[in-house]
Amino acid sequence: MAGQEIETLIKYLSRLSGLGPRSARRAVLQLMRKRESLLNPLSDALVALRDEIKICEICGNIDSIAPCTICADPRRDKSIICVVEDVGALWALERAGAVQGCYHVLGGTLSALDGIGPDELNLAALQIRAQASEVREVIVATGATVEGQATAHYIIDLLADQKEQETLKITRLAHGVPVGGELDYLDEGTLLAAIKSRR
Amino acid sequence: MAGQEIETLIKYLSRLSGLGPRSARRAVLQLMRKRESLLNPLSDALVALRDEIKICEICGNIDSIAPCTICADPRRDKSIICVVEDVGALWALERAGAVQGCYHVLGGTLSALDGIGPDELNLAALQIRAQASEVREVIVATGATVEGQATAHYIIDLLADQKEQETLKITRLAHGVPVGGELDYLDEGTLLAAIKSRR
Numbered sequence: 001m002a003g004q005e006i007e008t009l010i011k012y013l014s015r016l017s018g019l020g021p022r023s024a025r026r027a028v029l030q031l032m033r034k035r036e037s038l039l040n041p042l043s044d045a046l047v048a049l050r051d052e053i054k055i056c057e058i059c060g061n062i063d064s065i066a067p068c069t070i071c072a073d074p075r076r077d078k079s080i081i082c083v084v085e086d087v088g089a090l091w092a093l094e095r096a097g098a099v100q101g102c103y104h105v106l107g108g109t110l111s112a113l114d115g116i117g118p119d120e121l122n123l124a125a126l127q128i129r130a131q132a133s134e135v136r137e138v139i140v141a142t143g144a145t146v147e148g149q150a151t152a153h154y155i156i157d158l159l160a161d162q163k164e165q166e167t168l169k170i171t172r173l174a175h176g177v178p179v180g181g182e183l184d185y186l187d188e189g190t191l192l193a194a195i196k197s198r199r
Numbered sequence: 200m201a202g203q204e205i206e207t208l209i210k211y212l213s214r215l216s217g218l219g220p221r222s223a224r225r226a227v228l229q230l231m232r233k234r235e236s237l238l239n240p241l242s243d244a245l246v247a248l249r250d251e252i253k254i255c256e257i258c259g260n261i262d263s264i265a266p267c268t269i270c271a272d273p274r275r276d277k278s279i280i281c282v283v284e285d286v287g288a289l290w291a292l293e294r295a296g297a298v299q300g301c302y303h304v305l306g307g308t309l310s311a312l313d314g315i316g317p318d319e320l321n322l323a324a325l326q327i328r329a330q331a332s333e334v335r336e337v338i339v340a341t342g343a344t345v346e347g348q349a350t351a352h353y354i355i356d357l358l359a360d361q362k363e364q365e366t367l368k369i370t371r372l373a374h375g376v377p378v379g380g381e382l383d384y385l386d387e388g389t390l391l392a393a394i395k396s397r398r
Contacts (some may be wrong), residue, residue: 005251009244015237016218016226023217029287032214032252032261038214043249045208046230046242052204052232053238056315062231064202088228126367 006032058129060105060122062087070094070102077101079136081129085109085143085153093141101137104129109147110154121151123158130159130168137169143173257328259304259321261286269293269301276300280328281338283352284308284347292340302337303328308346320350322357329358329367336368343374352357 006028024171049064051077056068062089069074075084080101085088085108093099106121130138140155142148152172162168175193186194203225213223248263255267262268269275274375279300283289283324284307292298329337339354341347351371361367374392376385385393 003251005244005247005263008240009248011240012237017229018218018222018226019215025290026287027215027217027286028248031248034288035249037253038211039245040247041207042211042215043242043245045211046238046245048204049227049230050234050238051210051373052202053234057342064204068228069202084377086228087231088225091224091228135228169312189351 041125056105059103060107061090061103062105079134080139081126081135081137082139082141083094083126084141084153085148089141089143093151101139106151109145109151111147118154123155126155127158131167132163133167135168137171140170140172144173224286243319255304258302259324260289260302261304261319279338280325280332280334280336281340282325283340283363284342284350286343286357288371298338300338308341308344308350310346316354322354325354326357332366334367336370339371343372361363 006101010024011026011030011127013019014021038174053062053135054063054066055062057069058071061068061070077100081104082099082101083104085106090103104126108116108121110116125192138154138159142152158172159168159170163170176197176199200362205224209223209227212218212226213220226305251263253265254261255265256269257266257270260267260269273372276299280303281298281300284305286304289302289304303325307315307320337358339351355369358367358369360368375396376393
């Protein structure tokens, strides 16, 4: 149908989440029509990302600078560490502007089925970070899934010593009704949690 | 939130049809996680497309070789020219394997509102191509929109001379019920056309 380069591009574009083979084809057409305004800057940006991608040694965030933008920002409260599963969760919290502190990216959740134990996650570094005298709070912001909750419990156990000495506060995300959510459509677990944590 | 390179990439990815800002973010995360299997080949493919993209001098198709894959294919029937609005329509017909001949890409439709007249379209080349003695049929496969139909009429007028001399057959796509389509959901225009062209 078209040259090898175009077919290859369609193949890889269609692997992006959100694009299927049909929309990848449409995207390629659009790229070919808008060479100056889309194809050239997009390929520049991809090459730049490829060359510049770095994993932050402090928190495990992926960024184009190391330490990452957040760890390097002096306005960030270094006394609060928000533990997240992955960079996607970090970005979601950043979009909400919900965290004034820094992050710690685990790189996944504990999962016996997938063979992911504590050593596979970025947990040793978290333990060391939490021991620093400047750190006063660890927010465990793993997902509300079974694996996320198991990982949260593991982290709370891991930091139990500092917590007992009252040098560290360990908090977790509140469960409840999503803002704008109708009660009708919510599951019972969420409704129970929302009633239990009523204020 | 993240480095400049990442934000730039999200910006351009979200301009692709089918991707919004949210899915562009997810795509970037996916690219960063799968460097070897996705980021590197995708950026290679984009750079290759940028360097190799060519417009076929014969038919106006966009491809990485010129003449395009279709015009260069000796198995293609050079006596049939299928006139399409754009490369998207060409790809759609190719996916269906519907055309054994070659194509002619107009690059749009006549549109008084958008200031697109005959000179803006790839029509002069079509007239010259249709005069070649080997060409026996021109299939006018513009869309079933007002502009597409106006463009079809213009092309039929343009090739009227050859048609009168009976050296050229001019055909158009059949209107009718889409295969697998239920009558309930079809508009009246399509149903009328389907009844009129019943066989």
